[in-house]
Amino acid sequence: SQQGEEDPQALSIQEGENATMNCSYKTSINNLQWYRQNSGRGLVHLILIRSNEREKHSGRLRVTLDTSKKSSSLLITASRAADTASYFCATGYSGGGADGLTFGKGTHLIIQP
Amino acid sequence: DARVTQTPRHKVTEMGQEVTMRCQPILGHNTVFWYRQTMMQGLELLAYFRNRAPLDDSGMPKDRFSAEMPDATLATLKIQPSEPRDSAVYFCASGLTRDGEKSNQPQHFGDGTRLSIL
Numbered sequence: 001s002q003q004g005e006e007d008p009q010a011l012s013i014q015e016g017e018n019a020t021m022n023c024s025y026k027t028s029i030n031n032l033q034w035y036r037q038n039s040g041r042g043l044v045h046l047i048l049i050r051s052n053e054r055e056k057h058s059g060r061l062r063v064t065l066d067t068s069k070k071s072s073s074l075l076i077t078a079s080r081a082a083d084t085a086s087y088f089c090a091t092g093y094s095g096g097g098a099d100g101l102t103f104g105k106g107t108h109l110i111i112q113p
Numbered sequence: 114d115a116r117v118t119q120t121p122r123h124k125v126t127e128m129g130q131e132v133t134m135r136c137q138p139i140l141g142h143n144t145v146f147w148y149r150q151t152m153m154q155g156l157e158l159l160a161y162f163r164n165r166a167p168l169d170d171s172g173m174p175k176d177r178f179s180a181e182m183p184d185a186t187l188a189t190l191k192i193q194p195s196e197p198r199d200s201a202v203y204f205c206a207s208g209l210t211r212d213g214e215k216s217n218q219p220q221h222f223g224d225g226t227r228l229s230i231l
Contacts, residue, residue: 030217031217033217033219035222040224041224041225042117042204042206042222042223042224042225043156043204043206043220043222044222045220045221048218088156090217091217092217092218093217100158100161100169101146101158101220102158103148103155103156104155105155105156106155
């Protein structure tokens with residue numbers, strides 16, 4: 001079953017604007033990761049935030065994590081046409097059993113030139 | 114630039130046929146994952162290996178799917194017999210998990226095998 005759920009499912013904005021995507025999850029986690037997928041390609045790792053971190057930056061990306069609300073957000077600032085892709089959050093479960101990643105269904109982001 | 118390589122990129126075959134998908138993980142990575150992506154279910158973990166040993170294949174239909182790592186440079190996913198509901202994109206990903214860590218470290222994905230079962 002899906003652990004993370006992204007919101008919104010689709011987002012269309014103008015180039016230069018900021019894009020914000022949200023992710024909610026259900027269980028305790030070790031870390032939360034964001035990935036990007038361009039059409040017809042595999043997923044590309046963007047950023048990892050650990051359960052004891054609240055915010056992390058990487059270039060134009062800013063990720064926040066609120067473990068009390070079991071939620072995370074990904075902010076892309078000054079969006080570019082090349083940012084058009086699907087974005088997925090993935091969680092690493094901190095409990096026993098399988099310790100792979102569980103992915104949400106993604107947010108499809110379209111940047112209008 | 115190190116990459117995960119998957120072959121074939123596309124496969125179309127008739128139901129009942131055997132399908133074999135191959136993956137070459139990034140050299141030095143010790144954890145290999147197989148995922149299936151569909152519009153309805155999204156990305157599902159089928160199985161994963163660490164140091165070539167299968168750690169979890171609970172996401173995989175056991176009666177028709179099998180996953181192996183004959184050596185550190187090759188992972189295979191087989192479906193026999195294939196069914197139309199197996200149509201999906203199958204991704205392989207690899208990562209490096211150090212001793213004492215869980216394998217939920219960043220994963221590097223191949224570009225997938227797009228499988229169509231007629």
